[in-house]
Amino acid sequence: MLDRIDRRILGLLQQDCSLTNVQLAEQVGLSPPACLKRVRRLTDQGYIDKRVALLVPERFGPSLHMVVEVEMVSDQRHVNEAFANRVRASAEVKQCYRVTGEVDFVLIVMVSDMSAYEAFCERVLYAEPNMKKFRTLISMRREKFDTAIDVDRS
């Protein structure tokens, strides 16, 4: 499926995709066309989702990260699917995890200040009829944010 060179390519690209294909080819020891063919194949076969620029939040004014644990009234799938959709459409919500146990959803919400967070709670959380309760953990500091995954395991 994926050989050592493919993994090396993916590892490098998820560290830094501003590498030119020539540089990438050099790093993995292939000719540029051979390297390009692999990258194209990895993209076509759905290993690479997309390439994005990661910005530095601090440069855009103060911001808060909220970790929000949401408990729903019922675990009915279609009802919670509706909530998941609202959350996906909500710009403040950067991540949403569906978890098992008492809590049903964990959200990572990014806002510029408390009033923006209150507005979000009104618009998304309190507006959801199936929402039972939620707990907010306030973070003023993101210590680590790494988008790379372990590519040496499949």
Added chain:
Amino acid sequence: MLDRIDRRILGLLQQDCSLTNVQLAEQVGLSPPACLKRVRRLTDQGYIDKRVALLVPERFGPSLHMVVEVEMVSDQRHVNEAFANRVRASAEVKQCYRVTGEVDFVLIVMVSDMSAYEAFCERVLYAEPNMKKFRTLISMRREKFDTAIDVDRS
């Protein structure tokens, strides 16, 4: 500081940085050299951290996301700094938020299975003398993962 075109550039690049400079220039209505100069300036001035390829986790075998709430014994800063450093050096930990309240840290940990998670707990959490207790929320489904930030606010 940042004008409308800068914000437009940043907005586009954090959606998709595989755009060529020619395409980007076209979208924002500038000549390629003018656009390139802005991108370089935005990078040099620290608005852009890096460009990365986001991979599709499902293509690399099963994986679990753990939301881990960690409570420390003492809030002594230098002690918790040591823990933050361990966490930063730990490959399984993709994100770490320092939060206020009972809980001190929230980690997003990505592992292939439960035994990998147990190994992580032993190596990082139980090994930390200042760790009082932690709670794990297990997620088998990441509903949303958006690395883009709101660029229209500073």
Added chain:
DNA sequence: CGTGAAATATGTATCGT
């Protein structure tokens, strides 16, 4: 900021292993 030209990179075709 735009134009045009030079330097690089990307992408294609073909051949060889």
Added chain:
DNA sequence: ACGATACATATTTCACG
């Protein structure tokens, strides 16, 4: 099937107005 070389096309990047 996969990679290398050579060549054509496109992009990046610099100098100048």
